[in-house]
Amino acid sequence: MDAGDGPIERRLEQLHTWGPYGLLGISVVLALVGTGQVEGRAEWELDAALVAAAVLLQLWWQLTRPRRPARGRVPSAAGTAYYAVRWAIAFTLTLSSGFFAFYASAGYMDADELIPGMWRRLGLFAGAITVAGAQCGGLPPEGVSQWAAFGALLAANSGLQTAVAHLTEQEERRSRERAETISALEAANTALRQALDENVALHAQLLVQAREAGVAEERRRLAAEIHDTLAQGLTGIIAQLQVVAAVPDLAGARVHVERASALARHSLGEARRSVHNLAPVALADDGLPEALKKTVAEWGERTGVRCEFTVTGTGEQLHDEIAATLLRITQEALSNTARHAAATRVGVTLSFMGDEVTLDVRDDGRGFDPVAVPARNGTGGFGLDGMRARAERIAGHLAVESEPGHGTALSARVPLVRHDR
Structure with a gap:
């Protein structure tokens, strides 16, 4: 449920609780005012008994119905029975006075809450019969014109209630879909958090592995640099000194000694350069x-x-x-x-x-x-x-x-x- 749905649900709950009382009271007042003379009418004893039964029925339902938001309430057998008894009382009262159609219209408010499935349409149709009968002058209709008016009013009331019921069902379906979407998003967020946690752990592991690989690679590189600088230079020096031993004249020996010295100086420069950045000396200036x-x-x-x-x-x-x-x-x-x-x-x-x-x-x-x-x-x-x-x-x-x-x-x-x- 969205944050803004809370006040709406509370208002609907209050309407379903106190709405029937208000409609019954309006019906009683209009019936008394409209009839004028009450004393001496035997039917008022029955009407009074039915009104008292309606009040008791409403009190019973108020005390026993589930305390859940209207949109979250699931229709039950008790709710259907309550709706049927209330409709029967309203229908009987409407036969006595058409003003009790106001009380009968209470079914329009809570049929979706009380009646399950396709039976809901039947309950709304029954309420439309009561209201249409009161609108055309009373039940049963008398004469062709009154029956025609009753039929037209019944069709209008039924069509209106069918449209409202359809819209209500669509709203309920959207509410369910929204709730399912929210649940799916929460599950996705939970999975995402878990994936992020795993990613952080994996990233830390990769950093450790990369550091270890970097150390190993730097060791191999340093070994190769030493091989390509000191080892090759020393090899050249040894080769030149070996030649010196085989050269009979001093001038020839001096040439090879000078080459050995140049190689030694070059190797020393390479060694110093390698200590700094392992870059070849030959590339320092060229x-x-x-x-x-x-x-x-x-x-x-x-x-x-x-x-x-x-x-x-x-x-x-x-x-x-x-x-x-x-x-x-x-x-x-x-x-x-x-x-x-x-x-x-x-x-x-x-x-x-x-x-x-x-x-x-x-x-x-x-x-x-x-x-x-x-x-x-x-x-x-x-x-x-x-x-x-x-x-x-x-x-x-x-x-x-x-x-x-x-x-x-x-x-x-x-x-x-x-x-x-």
């Missing part, structure tokens, strides 16, 4: 194309292998994470080529293609069977597995094509994400 060009040139000079770098498409200033990932993949690919391929020529191509950036590293070395390569190589490095993980971490993809004796082609394809301005 964009990715310039950094790759220097990396390729230094690698070729250090290894003595012919290495060429090419840029295709319109260059873009890439996001730091994208640039760092492609640079690290290049460094790892060149390191693997130096250690395993025995190549005489290497080509590195950086291609800007719309929404993607592609890095291709090709060599004419001895090649290998990609299926037979373990997830990590025997030196403890990350190899192809590490490069593939780097590409996938930024929603990219790494493809490797190779076969023994026919060289190797590595292609990393990643989204083109521009640098934050």
Whole structure:
């Protein structure tokens, strides 16, 4: 029930309680005034008895009827009996005086409350007979004209009451539907609150899982950064020092010692840089194309292998994470080529293609069977597995094509994400 329905229901309850008393009183007063002479009329004794019976009937019903709102009351056998007895009293009184039709019209107010189902229409029709009889001059009608008037008045009263009953039934149906809708909304609100509570708990769980995943991912990333900086630099230093041991002249040895010192300084710079933000030193002052060009040139000079770098498409200033990932993949690919391929020529191509950036590293070395390569190589490095993980971490993809004796082609394809301005 809406908040505004409470006063309306209370007024209806009062009308159903005191309305019959008021209509009976009006009928008695009009009947006395209209008749004029009361003394000596025997029928008034019967009328007085019927009026007293009507009052007692009303008191009985007032004391015994269910105390519920009118719209919430369910018709019962007692209510139907009360309606029938009241109609019989009103009909008998109306035969004596047409003014008692006012009392008979009380059935119009509470038929929906007292009579169930289709019987309600019959009860309203019975009340319409009493009222129409009083309106046409009394029952039974006399003459054709009075019967015609009675028929017309009965049809009018019945039609009006049928329309009112229909509207009342529609209102009751709407009230039931509204109550069902409110119940459904309350159930939906309860389910929504439960879903929100579950969502809060799930969100907290996801935060914990994301934090744990972030820690694990940062550990893997740090391990890869150390591998790509310190490990590769130390590998190069060891290689240069090994060459020194085999060089007979001092001038040649000095060249390799200087290269080892340069690698050591470079590795130290990379280590310091990694401590700060794990970004490659080569990208501190240059964009990715310039950094790759220097990396390729230094690698070729250090290894003595012919290495060429090419840029295709319109260059873009890439996001730091994208640039760092492609640079690290290049460094790892060149390191693997130096250690395993025995190549005489290497080509590195950086291609800007719309929404993607592609890095291709090709060599004419001895090649290998990609299926037979373990997830990590025997030196403890990350190899192809590490490069593939780097590409996938930024929603990219790494493809490797190779076969023994026919060289190797590595292609990393990643989204083109521009640098934050």
